[in-house]
Amino acid sequence: MLRLPETHRDLFKKPFGTLYGSIGELLPRLSGRAVYAVGDVVTHNLLDAGVIPDVAIIDGYTMRLPCTRLPLFRARRRLTAKNPAGTITDELAGAIADLVRGPPGVLFVDGEEDLAVIPLVLAAPDGAAILYGQPGEGVVLRIVDEPAKREARFMLTCFVRE
Template sequence: MLRLPEAQRDLFKKPFGTLYRGIEELLPRLEGRAVYAVGDVVTHNLLDAGIVPDIAIIDGYTMRTPCTRSPLLKARRMTAKNPAGTITDELVDAIERAVRDPPGVIFVDGEEDLAVIPLVLAAPDGAAVLYGQPGEGVVLRIVDASAKREAESILKVFVRE
């Protein structure tokens, strides 16, 4: 398991991609791409916009409170334990399985916030990864070599336990 040290938590205050105020603004960027969503609200908002994500990673919560808009997707369901502030091997394995054989929903027992990092590393070039930036909007990261390099560098601040 990888743990994000408390001193490095600010790293995730800056968007890991382009920040949009809402899903509607970024819809044109999703055309023809695999779409991967991290978070219950982002997934719900994609579904409301008529886009079914190829992969959704959800935990049933938004900003630490139960999410009343948890999406119901008709896709293969996997579960993974992932405590807050960590990236577990179990989560990474589930992400890799989902990317190899979409569609899939990964229901996280714990917290899915940091899943965007291993998801970008596992995703094929050209995929669109979306996640919520609390209080600000939704972040879109198109996977390419630069995104993978940045994800790798972020992982270097984590501590293996």
């Protein structure tokens, strides 16, 4: 398991992509791409906009409170993984890689999915669109390419293996 030390948490508060005020603003950028969603509210808002993500990663919470808008959709595959707050477990990274290889699917995280975008960028194919919520600001869109993967690999150097 990788744990993010408290001393590096501030580095992860800035958007890891382009910040948009709403899902509607970025919908044109999703056309023709695999779409991956991290977070209950982002997934719910995508579904409301008529976009079914290839992979959704949810935990039943938003901003540490139970999510009252659980995204419900039919996914061929449903996986679960344990992932405590502030960590990236091998179980989480493995489940993400598995779903990316065989979409569509949903990953229910027992714990917290906030850092799942890092292993998701590493597992996703070039050109894929990854969306996640930026609390109080909107939604972040990251198009997967080599610079995104390089940045994700760098982010992992901030973690400590336990």
